[in-house]
Ligand SMILES: C[S@@+](CC[C@H](N)C(=O)[O-])C[C@H]1O[C@@H](n2cnc3c(N)ncnc32)[C@H](O)[C@@H]1O
């Protein structure tokens with residue numbers, strides 16, 4: 001399983017075509033699908049896996065199942081970053097066992113979920129992480145892993161990561177050496193950069209994640225320069241002021257810092273044509289569902305193209321939701337016979353989350369700042385504004 005670059009998954013309107021190399025999707029109408037070839041954006045795709053599904057009599061306003069599920073495998077971590085939104089550190093009780101995780105992976109494969117992103121905590125601190133991620137690959141998912149790159153036995157862990165042929169490995173780099181080490185601990189920058197270099201040397205598809213704080217936002221150029229030879233993709237995220245990040249509100253950036261950063265990035269990204277950059281975390285992005293002819297409801301990615309499975313098996317619309325508003329807990333995969341489809345189709349809580357995301361996208365679409373200064377706002381940052389009015393949402397001028 002999993003040798004073809006493309007997977008076509010059946011949907012009520014036709015299909016979702018998933019590119020396991022670029023980790024991106026396109027929707028196709030029924031009449032665009034021929035059993036032997038697909039034509040998309042002028043390109044003919046002759047070779048693909050077809051994941052069939054019974055799509056009659058199903059809801060037609062949502063996808064068959066999420067495209068991607070984020071797996072927060074553990075909250076155990078070898079570091080204690082100041083920014084950490086889920087306050088990872090000591091392993092909490094009740095995390096999924098390997099057997100339970102494998103059952104979840106089997107269930108999600110039956111649900112035709114296309115892509116899994118493992119994160120944490122630090123997944124490489126779990127004794128069976130290698131077996132678990134390998135199992136996900138065997139089942140045919142596109143698989144990516146987010147790690148801090150600080151390993152007890154770097155040679156062994158890099159070797160394990162490289163030989164799993166994971167579709168993307170992300171290492172977090174939170175600024176230059178001084179700023180990264182301030183957030184993550186002395187000596188961590190060198191270790192993370194070394195892991196990134198080694199993984200690239202062994203042919204891995206790599207990405208860095210950078211959280212935007214007053215430390216990291218002012219000099220994106222030096223961050224890009226330091227990692228450019230070793231990355232295929234770079235992502236910059238707003239710092240969610242939840243978890244341990246609540247203790248570093250003084251490192252929070254404001255609207256004007258962000259606008260300046262984005263203007264800078266628009267120039268910088270042209271100098272690095274071989275790197276894919278993600279730096280505008282807008283509600284409107286390529287994983288959102290925009291007004292369309294497929295009959296799908298419009299809204300943010302969380303709950304419409306993605307779901308989150310947390311370390312103990314609980315399910316959430318997005319990765320930060322559990323740490324913002326526990327009322328949005330959707331259930332536990334162990335109580336769902338290891339399938340997400342019942343929750344996906346019938347959960348009133350998920351439906352109210354989708355409503356929230358839809359209103360946000362509609363609001364952004366009618367905002368005069370969208371194509372000018374908008375530094376990006378996503379549904380979870382809006383949830384934070386609602387839940388913690390004092391924190392607010394500096395990213396939205398609205
Ligand atoms: C929680 S970490 C887990 C994976 C791994 N331990 C690491 O640090 O890369 C997942 C991602 O969340 C990012 N992150 C941490 N705190 C954040 C915050 N307050 N807001 C947004 N992203 C954050 C990290 O930089 C990392 O890229």
Ligand code: SF4
Nearest residue numbers: 077081084088121148
């Ligand atoms: S951000 Fe990652 S490395 Fe840092 S404490 Fe959280 S889980 Fe650990």
